Amino acid sequence: MGAMNQLETKSTISAAIELQNLEVKYGGRPAVNGLSLTVPAGAIFGFLGPNGAGKTTTIKTMLGLRKPDGGSVRVLGYDAVSQSLEVRGRVGYMSEVNSLYDSLTIPQHCAFCRSVSKQWNQGMVDRYVSLFGLPTNRKVGKFSRGMKSQLALSLVLGSNPDLLILDEPTAGLDPVARHQVLNQLVAEIAAQGKTIFFSSHILSEVEAVADWVGIIRDGKLIVCDELDHLKQTQKVLKLTYVELPPAAEVTTLRGLPGVMSLEQEGRSVRLLTHGNVESLSQTIQARPHALRDVDIVDLDLEDLFLTYMKEESNGR
Numbered sequence: 306m307g308a309m310n311q312l313e314t315k316s317t318i319s320a321a322i323e324l325q326n327l328e329v330k331y332g333g334r335p336a337v338n339g340l341s342l343t344v345p346a347g348a349i350f351g352f353l354g355p356n357g358a359g360k361t362t363t364i365k366t367m368l369g370l371r372k373p374d375g376g377s378v379r380v381l382g383y384d385a386v387s388q389s390l391e392v393r394g395r396v397g398y399m400s401e402v403n404s405l406y407d408s409l410t411i412p413q414h415c416a417f418c419r420s421v422s423k424q425w426n427q428g429m430v431d432r433y434v435s436l437f438g439l440p441t442n443r444k445v446g447k448f449s450r451g452m453k454s455q456l457a458l459s460l461v462l463g464s465n466p467d468l469l470i471l472d473e474p475t476a477g478l479d480p481v482a483r484h485q486v487l488n489q490l491v492a493e494i495a496a497q498g499k500t501i502f503f504s505s506h507i508l509s510e511v512e513a514v515a516d517w518v519g520i521i522r523d524g525k526l527i528v529c530d531e532l533d534h535l536k537q538t539q540k541v542l543k544l545t546y547v548e549l550p551p552a553a554e555v556t557t558l559r560g561l562p563g564v565m566s567l568e569q570e571g572r573s574v575r576l577l578t579h580g581n582v583e584s585l586s587q588t589i590q591a592r593p594h595a596l597r598d599v600d601i602v603d604l605d606l607e608d609l610f611l612t613y614m615k616e617e618s619n620g621r
């Protein structure tokens with residue numbers, strides 16, 4: 306794709322990925338079940354969900370590797386089913402199971418990739434190979450798992466993709482390598498205004514680099530939002546009453562607008578709130594039951610994730 310076309314793509318496409326009512330089944334069992342999701346162009350999007358939630362299946366469908374049983378998938382403006390070649394030509398993909406050749410060295414891998422890539426950037430690969438300190442004269446079969454991940458990532462960057470899709474890119478990497486992979490790579494790609502869509506179970510690293518998050522469970526979307534907005538609008542309000550609050554009061558609290566869930570332990574009540582927590586707190590303090598303590602607690606992404614999982618298990 307020429308530079309002109311790249312500019313056109315960027316100026317006309319506001320969503321890098323758009324899933325509408327996506328359904329994917331394995332032998333009649335839904336793995337993705339009516340998933341609608343929009344990933345804005347230029348986002349660093351963390352795709353989260355417990356084991357078996359449908360993340361890898363969703364990613365495979367985006368890449369045209371699996372056909373949807375219902376709904377639609379558009380990637381960089383192209384239909385992932387009927388225009389899968391266009392999609393694959395513009396998307397860099399790396400999974401935890403990377404496809405490298407044990408008998409080849411790094412320069413031999415580069416020669417192969419260069420021959421099949423439309424917009425190969427050797428300088429980018431060299432920079433990352435050197436950043437990771439990978440040996441260029443050894444066969445890849447002698448590399449550790451982490452070194453293989455680092456090479457796979459360097460090669461994906463060399464293909465100069467408009468969208469980078471990474472399925473658990475830091476699985477198997479030590480903390481230093483994880484930091485290098487995510488921080489360096491995200492800074493690099495984000496500075497170019499490209500989009501990164503990555504799945505991970507390491508929520509602290511997602512929190513450190515992502516600006517958007519989507520959480521799925523049982524193939525369905527639970528939440529999709531800008532991370533800052535999510536953290537601003539979802540907080541915990543901890544109340545400590547002077548005396549045990551009557552059951553009717555607890556029921557009233559549970560029903561107040563902005564209260565998503567409530568847990569009680571004796572005189573302590575913990576509310577997960579949505580929206581303006583300050584005004585909710587004032588409403589509660591104006592009620593007739595005396596409070597000893599009122600605390601507003603920020604949630605980190607791990608807290609939010611665990612809370613969403615709990616809410617869903619309770620059949621909210």
Ligand SMILES: Nc1ncnc2c1ncn2[C@@H]1O[C@H](COP(=O)(O)OP(=O)(O)OP(=O)(O)O)[C@@H](O)[C@H]1O
Nearest residue numbers: 331332335336354355356357358359360361362363
């Ligand atoms: N090839 C397959 N054949 C049959 N069922 C499958 C296949 N691949 C995945 N599944 C099922 O589809 C569901 C979603 O799996 P998927 O691998 O997409 O989840 P995931 O969110 O990526 O999980 P993890 O975090 O464990 O990697 C699971 O119930 C899984 O058992």
